[in-house]
Amino acid sequence: MEANTLIRKVHMNCPLCDRTHEVEERKRTTSITLKGEEVTYEERFYFCANADEDENEFETGSMMNENLLNARNAYRVKKGLLTSDEIVAIRASYGLSQVDLAKLLGWGEATISRYESKAIQDEAYDTMLRLVKDNPLQALEFLKKNADKFSGSKRLEIRSKIVEKLDSYGKEFLTRQTFEGEYANFEEPSDSNGFAILNIDKIEAMISYIAEKVTNLFKVKLMKMLWYSDVLAFIENGSAMTGMVYRHEPMGALPIGHYSLMNLENLNVQEEMSYNYDTMLHIYPTASMDYSVLSDGEKAILDKVIEKFKNYKAKDIVDYMHEEKANAETAAGEIIPFSLAKEIRAF
Structure with missing residues (x-):
């Protein structure tokens, strides 16, 4: 008999011994074959201590329906269907x-x-x-x-x-x-996206995480910090963190779709005026952001990038990136392959 666990004791009329007494409601893990597939699921049943050993278990109609539903849901999970x-x-x-x-x-x-x-x-x-x-x-x-x-x-x-x-x-x-939609041509892992698939939940979490630790975080500086975070992850793990693709632009690496990126509703981005009346995008932490999408290793990489650049001004980090091999060996408008970014300046 499969191992089972006592859930509770119920006073009821027992159909096995035809007496009213306490029977035990129990549960166990069991298997069944559905549509040619063996599935494992949780089954509930009643146990009567007074009945013969060969016939001391029974189910009510509702319990049987619930058990069958559990079995069907186990099949759905196995086949990748909605439960x-x-x-x-x-x-x-x-x-x-x-x-x-x-x-x-x-x-x-x-x-x-x-x-x-x-x-x-x-x-x-x-x-x-x-x-x-x-x-x-x-x-x-x-x-x-x-x-x-x-x-x-x-x-x-x-x-x-x-x-x-x-x-x-x-x-x-x-x-x-x-x-x-900007990434329709980059749905497969490649050198362009650091062998990672676009992960918007992770991007939002990364941006908020950086904003929590960097004051006066504006778009230009953020874009470079995201590139360095992806590059460090690629160097350490063989794949980037975000799945974004970066182009060589006059101000350094910029991800494809950066305008759409800054419009994501889960980001806390505020338009602010600079001293010369230019509009700047100021990024703040997002309240109640779910950071569980970031592993401890990924947070450690972000912390390295934050420690390196937290006091840099936008011009400083742009100038720093212009010295990178990945920037020097690509032309304006070209995608920066991650293989070129294996040799970055010291952190």
Whole structure:
């Protein structure tokens, strides 16, 4: 028998011994074969000490349904599909009923109900669910496409809920989408991106982390510090931190899409006037930024860069970078390959 754990004792009528007494509710890890795949999941059951050893366990109907759902979710996880809880969360994030979400996607009315409780979705349906999961704009497109499935008032109600979700975090999504679009040609690891894939969560965390420790952090200085951070990570680990691609510009390395980068909603960027009335972008730390995306090793690299350049003015760090081999051996407008950056000046 598999090892099991006591959850609690329940006073109930036991169907095995036909007496009312305390039975033990237990749980264990067990396996089952679903669609030809063996999956492991947590199973709950009741144990009766009075029954025969060969038949001393039973499940209620609701317990059996929960166990089957756990098994199906284990299969989903193994196959990279959304779990039933994740499907519920998608629907709840839009404030939609099961029927409303099914109609929105052009499916039968009972489809979402089945996916949340019984059936396992195939990859095509899973892809459609993922399309709306974090993309309210896609949800609006589905609403336009399937508008005839709703009454006028219901369509307006659902549109209002989608727009509300779009307003709540849509600006960040749209600015991320714009920034990601700049990297459409750099989706594979290469010498151009330091053999790393674009990671916007990490970029936002890095910028806020630097801003916490560097006063008067403005865009030009930040861009150079990001390049040096990526280069140090490439030298130490064989891959950059951010996945950004840098070009040779008159003021040194600048990442592709730097204008879009500075518009990310999770960054705390303020426009300020300089002494000669030029507009400058002042970067401040972001309150409640999640730094868990940065490893201890990555924070150590950032600390090296911060220690080196925290007291540099923008002109100082630009001049310092102009002396780098990576800058000298590339022409204006060219991408700076990370292989050229292996030989940087001492830190």
